[in-house]
Amino acid sequence: MTHVHFIGIGGSGLSAIARLLLESGYTVSGSDRAMTPFADDIRKAGATVYIGHHARNLEGADWVVRSSAVTEDNPEVKAAIKKDIPVYKRADFLGELMSDKNGIAIAGTHGKTTTTAMAAWVLSELGRDPSFIVGSVINNLGVNARAGKGNAFVIEADEYDNMFLGLQPQIEVITNLEHDHPDFFPTFNSMLESFRKFVSLLPADGTLIACVEDSGAMELVSHARQAGRNVVGYGVQNEATVNSPSWVMAREVKPNKRGGFNFVATSNLGSTGAESVEVSLQVPGQHNVRNALAVLAIIAVLGLPPEKAAKALAAFSGTGRRFQVRGEVNGITIIDDYAHHPTEITATLAGARSRYAERRIWAVWQPHTYSRTRTLFLEFARAFKDADEVIVTEVYAAREPKEDFTSAEIVSTMPHLSARYIATLPEVTSHLLKHLKSGDVVLVLSAGDADQVSTDVVKQLQER
Numbered sequence: 001m002t003h004v005h006f007i008g009i010g011g012s013g014l015s016a017i018a019r020l021l022l023e024s025g026y027t028v029s030g031s032d033r034a035m036t037p038f039a040d041d042i043r044k045a046g047a048t049v050y051i052g053h054h055a056r057n058l059e060g061a062d063w064v065v066r067s068s069a070v071t072e073d074n075p076e077v078k079a080a081i082k083k084d085i086p087v088y089k090r091a092d093f094l095g096e097l098m099s100d101k102n103g104i105a106i107a108g109t110h111g112k113t114t115t116t117a118m119a120a121w122v123l124s125e126l127g128r129d130p131s132f133i134v135g136s137v138i139n140n141l142g143v144n145a146r147a148g149k150g151n152a153f154v155i156e157a158d159e160y161d162n163m164f165l166g167l168q169p170q171i172e173v174i175t176n177l178e179h180d181h182p183d184f185f186p187t188f189n190s191m192l193e194s195f196r197k198f199v200s201l202l203p204a205d206g207t208l209i210a211c212v213e214d215s216g217a218m219e220l221v222s223h224a225r226q227a228g229r230n231v232v233g234y235g236v237q238n239e240a241t242v243n244s245p246s247w248v249m250a251r252e253v254k255p256n257k258r259g260g261f262n263f264v265a266t267s268n269l270g271s272t273g274a275e276s277v278e279v280s281l282q283v284p285g286q287h288n289v290r291n292a293l294a295v296l297a298i299i300a301v302l303g304l305p306p307e308k309a310a311k312a313l314a315a316f317s318g319t320g321r322r323f324q325v326r327g328e329v330n331g332i333t334i335i336d337d338y339a340h341h342p343t344e345i346t347a348t349l350a351g352a353r354s355r356y357a358e359r360r361i362w363a364v365w366q367p368h369t370y371s372r373t374r375t376l377f378l379e380f381a382r383a384f385k386d387a388d389e390v391i392v393t394e395v396y397a398a399r400e401p402k403e404d405f406t407s408a409e410i411v412s413t414m415p416h417l418s419a420r421y422i423a424t425l426p427e428v429t430s431h432l433l434k435h436l437k438s439g440d441v442v443l444v445l446s447a448g449d450a451d452q453v454s455t456d457v458v459k460q461l462q463e464r
Contacts, residue, residue: 177216
């Protein structure tokens, strides 16, 4: 039995691969600096998890897979090289996992986690038993990965470190394309070039599904058409959608009482011409209408029934840290969201404003990485118009060294009348507890550790 050891098993990406291998009969071990929820879940599923990195953790390993954040001087990487144990990154490893499957790879700057989760859930509900790897836990299924017995393999295609260039997709989805990860992609053009290479992975009979409302995605549509690949466009009804040879579009988009949106999805991919289904989402925001359209496009390309897909989409309740309600105490609602790019923050707050139209909305934002915060400085300053109160914490450095920069500089340029800088998470929690009133909604926007604010606020409100 092959033994695979993961360095950085506590992250969403590696823990998902580890789970899939466990379910496929592999022996799995891994290490990380702390016992994260992902690491604990995979430990409970049967993996051996070590806290801390040490050469002895490799005992019995045949292969090693390391996170992009793990450097060459990691003691386990050095030990594996010394013992001639192959060391892979995700990009090297994932392509082999999906080589005998119908790969469905979902990429884009925003929305790929939710869209991948939606697709995995809908295909599961349609009895296709897909394999899947998602960057967050799917609420409906309780896991972030599964080794299914069906032919479909749905995967969140992460562009960072060019992970997605190791995949073998038959169908690709591009939700949108904006400049992000400036520590890896110095310019938008460098990022666009990687996405072009991703699109070029499609075989001659492969299909690109792209949002026609996004200029970055349309750049890739042109690239795919020049290469002779099938293209399906999706979006809210407009001229660009209708002008696509193959399309799925939404019309009659209206807020519903579930906190999401109702719409009619129409496609010209059916065997009898244009087909329409009514969809009612419970996940908030018009961006999720587009995510759902991408999934309906996948369903249409696979030739599966759109009516059953629409019913499954209505039951989809989201993923961890994507508009995740952490608690409601004394009329105060606490929500976690992973938004860490200006476009994501704007869309998340617009969704919150649609769902909680008459309530006071607090946005607690923890900037993620110095490079992103500096590069998108002005965009961040203008992203909070749908919040009534804004709190900005100090930057979460993540993989970057500490810099002589403070996010207080962004707060000083914000046009918002009620924006304040509070450096530490305990100070943020204290401020919230002093000022929250019944009816308030708190959104914690973070790809770092600021979800601890949500945990602490809920706990202390309950103790009151």
